[in-house]
Each structure stands twice: as structure tokens, then as C-alpha cells.
Amino acid sequence: xxxxxxxxxxxxxxxxxxxxxxxxxxxxxxxxxxxxxxxxxxxxxxxxxxxxxxxxxxxxxxxxxxxxxxxxxxxxxxxxxxxxxxxxxxxxxxxxxxxxxxxxxxxxxxxxxxxxxxxxxxxxxxxxxxxxxxxxxx
Amino acid sequence: xxxxxxxxxxxxxxxxxxxxxxxxxxxxxxxxxxxxxxxxxxxxxxxxxxxxxxxxxxxxxxxxxxxxxxxxxxxxxxxxxxxxxxxxxxxxxxxxxxxxxxxxxxxxxxxxxxxxxxxxxxxxxxxxxxxxxxxxxxxxxxxxxxxxxxxxxxxxxxxxxxxxxxx
Numbered sequence: 001x002x003x004x005x006x007x008x009x010x011x012x013x014x015x016x017x018x019x020x021x022x023x024x025x026x027x028x029x030x031x032x033x034x035x036x037x038x039x040x041x042x043x044x045x046x047x048x049x050x051x052x053x054x055x056x057x058x059x060x061x062x063x064x065x066x067x068x069x070x071x072x073x074x075x076x077x078x079x080x081x082x083x084x085x086x087x088x089x090x091x092x093x094x095x096x097x098x099x100x101x102x103x104x105x106x107x108x109x110x111x112x113x114x115x116x117x118x119x120x121x122x123x124x125x126x127x128x129x130x131x132x133x134x135x136x137x138x
Numbered sequence: 139x140x141x142x143x144x145x146x147x148x149x150x151x152x153x154x155x156x157x158x159x160x161x162x163x164x165x166x167x168x169x170x171x172x173x174x175x176x177x178x179x180x181x182x183x184x185x186x187x188x189x190x191x192x193x194x195x196x197x198x199x200x201x202x203x204x205x206x207x208x209x210x211x212x213x214x215x216x217x218x219x220x221x222x223x224x225x226x227x228x229x230x231x232x233x234x235x236x237x238x239x240x241x242x243x244x245x246x247x248x249x250x251x252x253x254x255x256x257x258x259x260x261x262x263x264x265x266x267x268x269x270x271x272x273x274x275x276x277x278x279x280x281x282x283x284x285x286x287x288x289x290x291x292x293x294x295x296x297x298x299x300x301x302x303x304x305x
Contacts, residue, residue: 006255007176007262014263018271060284062230062276064158064223091284098285104278123277 025065025123028110028133039115044096050084053137054111055130058090058102065124069106076130083134112137154225156199161228163212164194164204165268168235172262176255181246184258188239194232199225202232230276231268235261 042048045056055073059066070087077085090097090105100109103122110119110133119133168187175184194202238261245253267273 003177003179006259007173010176010259010262011266014266015270017263018267018273021267021273022271058281060276060280062227062280064227064274065277067224090281094285094288097281103282105281106277 026121026125026129027123028108028119028121028125028129030119030133030136031117037117040109040111040117041115044115045086045088047084047086049111049113049115050082052082052113053084053134054115055083055085056109056111057085057087058093058097058105058107058109059087060090060105063105066106069108069124072124072127073108073130076127076134080134110137154198155222156225156228157213158221158223159216160205160208160213161199161223161231162269162272163208164199164202164228165265167204167207168265169262169269172258172265175242176258176262179246179251179254181243184239184243184246188236188243191232191236191239195229195236199228199232227274227276230280231264234264234275234279238264 040049040054040056045054055077057066057069057073059070073085073087077083088096090102090107100117106122106124108121108125109117110121112118118137121129168190171183171187171190174180175187190202190204194205199205238257242254242257242261245251245257264273264275268275
């Protein structure tokens with residue numbers, strides 16, 4: 001029985017983590033802007049902010065869902081004049097990554113017109129969720 | 139505005155695309171083999187898996203024997219659209235698997251059973267998560283490694299210690 005104890009522990013813990021992982025990844029969580037964190041500026045993200053919304057995506061090389069996220073957000077923002085999508089290589093912008101506490105890729109921040117983070121998705125977000133979030137921001 | 143501004147992020151670089159189901163199938167076989175290794179403590183099986191990881195890590199995911207099995211036996215039976223992925227994320231996972239398998243092999247040879255068990259357990263957990271939950275190891279680990287690495291390299295940089303006062 002001793003031989004089976006490690007494998008039981010591994011499968012139990014990995015299943016618990018996997019269920020949490022599956023549920024949390026891709027979920028777009030809204031954040032209250034009262035958190036008091038300083039807004040992001042054009043120089044922080046290396047691009048002008050969108051007139052209404054800026055989607056700031058952090059990507060890395062060893063990341064399959066980063067490609068899907070990039071394609072999705074590029075597609076969604078293509079028809080919207082007041083929404084900008086910025087893709088940032090996380091590894092080359094570690095100071096910004098640390099400041100924003102980005103831990104994995106892809107992580108997408110939703111900024112309002114003032115550059116304040118009002119939402120965040122860790123993992124590839126769903127199209128419907130992104131559209132709903134964009135519609136909710138004036 | 140369809141502007142995708144890219145900060146020093148090279149998207150035009152040639153990216154090798156794979157059939158994404160291949161690495162996932164490989165993760166299933168890897169899970170089975172690592173589970174057998176964890177239960178039996180078999181050195182030959184561990185050396186085999188170490189070799190599989192080495193091929194995937196250094197010659198690319200397509201060079202793995204499990205990728206060969208996928209191409210010969212599984213792919214011909216699948217239909218529908220082929221989901222593709224960049225070859226670098228699965229290759230990263232093979233490198234991590236190789237390091238754990240190498241640690242486990244050395245531990246088994248040195249009779250360090252606890253180290254062997256922990257190393258195989260981590261590799262098994264990662265393979266299982268990949269197989270069942272489509273877990274992306276590179277997404278979760280790589281940025282943390284980069285963050286830790288940059289903190290360490292910053293600490294090593296001497297601060298103005300060589301600025302001698304001019305006479």
C-alpha cells in the first residue's frame with residue numbers, strides 16, 4: 001500500500017488544482033476603480049490609450065493561449081474606433097509586470113478612458129465576456 | 139482601431155506550428171509511464187522516459203517517440219479541423235519534464251528515495267494536468283521564472299561600487 005500513497009496524493013492534489021485552474025482561467029473579473037491604484041499612461045504601455053477602453057495583453061513565448069487571445073482581441077477591436085488592443089511581451093517588461101502583479105500569461109487588463117484598471121482576465125478570455133465588458137464601459 | 143501595438147514583441151518571426159493534439163496525446167502516455175514509475179520505482183522505465191523528454195526538449199516535440207505514435211496510429215483516425223499551436227510551449231514543458239526526470243534518475247541511482255518520489259510526483263502532476271485539463275506549464279511557470287531571475291541578477295549588480303573618487 002505504501003507504494004500507492006504518493007500517486008494517490010499526486011492525483012488528488014493535481015485534480016483539485018486542475019479544477020480550480022479550469023474554472024479560473026479565462027474568467028474576466030471586474031475590479032472596482034476605487035482601489036486607488038495609479039492609472040496607466042501611454043508611456044507605461046508604449047501606446048496611446050483608447051478613447052473609451054484599452055485592452056492591455058501580456059504575452060510570453062511559451063504560451064499557447066496567448067496566440068488565441070491576440071487573435072480574438074485583434075478581431076474584436078478591429079471595428080471599434082474607441083477601443084485599443086496592446087500586446088506586451090511580459091518578459092521584456094518585467095518592471096511593469098511586477099508593478100501590475102502579472103503572474104502568468106496571457107493576462108489581459110481592461111483599462112477605462114482614464115487608464116484605470118477596471119477588469120482583468122488571466123488566461124484566454126471568452127469573446128462574449130469581452131464584448132459584455134466593453135459594452136459596460138462608457 | 140485595429141492597432142495591435144507590439145512592444146519589442148516579434149510576431150513576424152517564423153513560428154513552427156504543430157498539431158496541438160499531438161503534445162496532448164503525448165501527455166497522456168507520459169502520465170501513464172510516470173505513474174508506473176512512481177509505483178514500481180523502475181529504473182529502466184525512468185531512463186526510457188528521460189530519453190523521451192530529452193528528445194522532446196532538445197530536438198523538438200515532434201521528435202518524441204510519443205509524437206511518432208500519435209502520427210502513425212492516432213492522427214489517421216481523427217477527422218475535422220486540425221487545431222494548431224506554436225511548438226515552443228510544448229517544448230518548454232519537455233525541458234521541465236527532462237529536468238525532473240534527470241533529478242529522479244540521479245536520485246534513484248544514489249538511493250535517495252524521497253528525492254526520487256518528489257521529482258517524479260512533480261513531473262507526473264504536470265503531465266496529468268496537461269493531459270486532463272489542457273494545463274499550460276509555460277504560461278504558469280515561465281513568467282515567474284523570469285521575474286525571479288531578474289531579481290537575482292539585479293542583486294548581483296554592484297551599485298556604483300567601482301566609482302572611485304577622483305583625485
